[in-house]
Amino acid sequence: MAHTIVDTGGSRSFPGPHALLRSAGPGGDVLVLIGTGAGMALAAVEKHESLKAVLIELGTECLGVHTGERRGGEGSNVLGFARFRLGDGPPSDLVELVRQPGTKPESIAAAKTAFESAGLHVAVCMDTPGRIVDRLVRPYYNGALRKLDEGLATADDLDTTLRLGLGYPEGPIALLERTGLAHHHDVTKALHDALADPGFAPARRAQVAKRRQKA
Amino acid sequence: MPEIKTIGVAGSGTMGAGIAIVAARAGFRTVAFDASQDALDRARRQTESFFAKSVERKKLSAEQVKTILSNLSSTTKLEGLAACDIVIEAVYEDLEVKRALLGKLNAVCPDHTIFASNTSTLSIAEIASGSGRDDRVVGMHFCLPAQLMKLIEVSTGLNTSDQTFQTAWKFCLAMGQTPVKTKDHPGFILNYFIVPFNNDAIRMVEAGIAEPADIDTAIKKALGYPMGPLELIDWVGLDTQLKLCEAFYKMTYDPRAACPPLVRRMVAAGHLGRKTGRGFYKYDRDGMFGG
Ligand SMILES: NC(=O)c1ccc[n+]([C@@H]2O[C@H](COP(=O)([O-])OP(=O)(O)OC[C@H]3O[C@@H](n4cnc5c(N)ncnc54)[C@H](O)[C@@H]3O)[C@@H](O)[C@H]2O)c1
Numbered sequence: 001m002a003h004t005i006v007d008t009g010g011s012r013s014f015p016g017p018h019a020l021l022r023s024a025g026p027g028g029d030v031l032v033l034i035g036t037g038a039g040m041a042l043a044a045v046e047k048h049e050s051l052k053a054v055l056i057e058l059g060t061e062c063l064g065v066h067t068g069e070r071r072g073g074e075g076s077n078v079l080g081f082a083r084f085r086l087g088d089g090p091p092s093d094l095v096e097l098v099r100q101p102g103t104k105p106e107s108i109a110a111a112k113t114a115f116e117s118a119g120l121h122v123a124v125c126m127d128t129p130g131r132i133v134d135r136l137v138r139p140y141y142n143g144a145l146r147k148l149d150e151g152l153a154t155a156d157d158l159d160t161t162l163r164l165g166l167g168y169p170e171g172p173i174a175l176l177e178r179t180g181l182a183h184h185h186d187v188t189k190a191l192h193d194a195l196a197d198p199g200f201a202p203a204r205r206a207q208v209a210k211r212r213q214k215a
Numbered sequence: 216m217p218e219i220k221t222i223g224v225a226g227s228g229t230m231g232a233g234i235a236i237v238a239a240r241a242g243f244r245t246v247a248f249d250a251s252q253d254a255l256d257r258a259r260r261q262t263e264s265f266f267a268k269s270v271e272r273k274k275l276s277a278e279q280v281k282t283i284l285s286n287l288s289s290t291t292k293l294e295g296l297a298a299c300d301i302v303i304e305a306v307y308e309d310l311e312v313k314r315a316l317l318g319k320l321n322a323v324c325p326d327h328t329i330f331a332s333n334t335s336t337l338s339i340a341e342i343a344s345g346s347g348r349d350d351r352v353v354g355m356h357f358c359l360p361a362q363l364m365k366l367i368e369v370s371t372g373l374n375t376s377d378q379t380f381q382t383a384w385k386f387c388l389a390m391g392q393t394p395v396k397t398k399d400h401p402g403f404i405l406n407y408f409i410v411p412f413n414n415d416a417i418r419m420v421e422a423g424i425a426e427p428a429d430i431d432t433a434i435k436k437a438l439g440y441p442m443g444p445l446e447l448i449d450w451v452g453l454d455t456q457l458k459l460c461e462a463f464y465k466m467t468y469d470p471r472a473a474c475p476p477l478v479r480r481m482v483a484a485g486h487l488g489r490k491t492g493r494g495f496y497k498y499d500r501d502g503m504f505g506g
Pocket of ligand 1: 225226228231254304307316334357
């Protein structure tokens with residue numbers, strides 16, 4: 001089962017060479033649309049209904065933006081995906097695969113096979129803002145930044161606590177410094193706009209970093 | 216500054232037994248106190264088998280273990296803690312139980328004795344209040360399993376003296392642990408972050424956004440965490456998560472700390488996690504067999 005890539009440019013998931021790109025070929029029954037224009041490219045694909053699966057790289061938007069929705073019955077052979085990536089850090093090996101209520105099981109299976117044969121790990125989730133990881137970690141990162149402001153502990157002690165107490169490879173403050181506070185701002189702001197949950201409201205330090213990036 | 220030589224550990228359950236191991240292993244004379252002789256006997260058996268493994272793994276010599284164990288005694292009488300320079304309490308997580316214990320200990324211990332609390336959710340100032348020595352009460356929050364985890368969150372109540380804090384800090388270092396300085400704040404650092412984080416993961420399952428196994432895979436592979444949140448909750452126990460939520464929500468009114476209804480349903484159904492063979496996953500004797 002071969003897959004075909006259509007690259008619209010500027011992909012965050014596949015910014016450089018990768019096994020998924022190398023193993024692609026023309027005429028595959030799984031079509032992977034990557035890059036910032038992936039969703040727009042769907043309309044131009046002829047007879048995409050006849051393929052096993054069409055996979056659209058997503059930004060912060062929902063898959064439904066590209067497929068349309070039908071009173072909870074939406075779902076087809078079209079799925080969304082993104083490789084999780086923090087800011088300017090390298091993409092992780094995790095692919096979040098976005099389905100809808102009526103997505104065909106065989107399309108999910110075909111998508112998983114394509115990614116897993118390229119050495120990636122797949123987590124399936126419904127079509128929701130922030131998918132799995134951002135939805136869970138952004139309130140935690142905002143909380144860490146707020147508690148740093150409130151003097152709960154020094155940046156180093158906050159990081160040490162989470163590394164030693166929970167076995168995290170890196171504490172939240174060091175991680176945000178490494179991958180970019182301004183990028184955290186953009187992701188959490190988009191989630192706050194979508195969900196209006198105060199946990200996603202960009203923490204003060206993220207807002208400052210964003211302003212300085214613009215300046 | 217008083218020199219710390221003899222350690223008391225009040226409460227010899229899961230945490231107390233581990234804390235006594237840490238103190239005794241570092242060379243301190245250590246007295247374990249528990250109201251229940253059964254608890255002390257169980258802790259002694261666990262301690263001996265723990266050190267037997269340390270010898271097997273060549274972390275300690277048989278000679279060293281002999282000395283450590285001879286430094287470790289136990290008592291069901293509070294008076295047995297009279298010679299301690301610091302008493303770390305790890306009794307039930309109940310403000311009245313802890314307060315009553317410290318009040319009685321105050322009459323038993325000399326003036327210089329520091330009382331440290333291993334509480335996870337209660338306030339150090341509230342535990343210290345009425346102890347008769349609230350300037351000498353400090354928070355020392357160990358992590359489970361205490362005998363393996365290096366971290367201790369050290370916190371001060373409103374009336375804790377700087378000298379008490381400094382003594383507790385140095386004592387943590389002398390035990391070979393890694394102290395971090397934090398505040399008398401609900402959940403200190405670790406539980407303040409992990410309880411709502413885990414609740415968010417539970418709500419994600421509840422909302423049908425993803426299966427537990429997908430959430431755990433996502434978190435582990437995206438961030439390199441050793442365990443996913445739902446595996447972690449199964450390990451900690453759904454009943455414990457429920458208690459943590461109840462304690463935190465009451466103190467913070469943070470909606471993310473409020474107990475997700477799914478947790479109550481799972482506890483009612485006996486899906487407590489690993490210990491009952493079923494939580495977010497099902498377990499057989501040897502571990503996980505499916506989500
Ligand atoms: N279990 C954890 O993961 C964990 C982690 C960090 C901190 N803590 C904290 O440590 C403390 C103990 O927790 P645990 O899980 O070890 O509990 P546990 O129930 O395993 O042990 C408590 C022990 O205290 C004894 N006890 C209770 N009241 C007593 C009293 N008045 N006098 C003498 N002995 C008494 C009981 O007999 C029991 O053996 C709690 O404050 C808890 O919040 C627990």
